Amino acid sequence: MHQIACHECDLIHDIPSMPNRAAAVCVRCGCVLFRAKTDSIDRTLAWTFAGLVLYAVAVSFPFLAMKNGPIANETGLLTGIEFLYRQGIIPLAALVLLTCVLIPLIQMLGLLYIFIPLKLNFRVKYAIPVFRLFKHIKPWSMMEIYMLGILVSIVKLGKMATIVPGLAVIAFGILIFVLNFALSAVDEHMVWEKLEGDL
Ligand SMILES: [Zn+2]
16 A cells, blocks of 8 residues: 555545556546556566666767867767866866766666566565665656757857768667666556555
């Protein structure tokens, strides 16, 4: 049993475990409290593993190559941040590091930490605080904005030099979608019920 408050009228409901695709509706105002998701554990894990592979490519391969005549400069996601740091733009370097490198990684590791034990039916310590943390950092992922910044700089720098998008840019772009799929596959109600219940 798990308690949930109606988003519209704040009425508290006790919700039992629900079959796949079933929706719980508020008894007072009729708005949908939530909908149980199909194969949430498998889908979350599959998208998260795919995300980790893309992440590994995004941090280790060149992001952009800038060609100006015979001189070619390659930049990676991490070397780009280092560059900002060395230019003295430290707050921006920290922000990019946090929102584009650390938070996506923490999110994916957090999902694995919660969902692998759920899948295999065992308990891990601190699963509840980890899931709380996971929910709190969700709005802090800003990879989309970073990607937009990169696209703008490609267009702008394109006038001065030839910009060749690297493998990492493509991986990073796909990762944004894959991570969103992983996050939307999470059935929070089911997770709370399993974490707080007897499994
Ligand atoms: Zn209601």
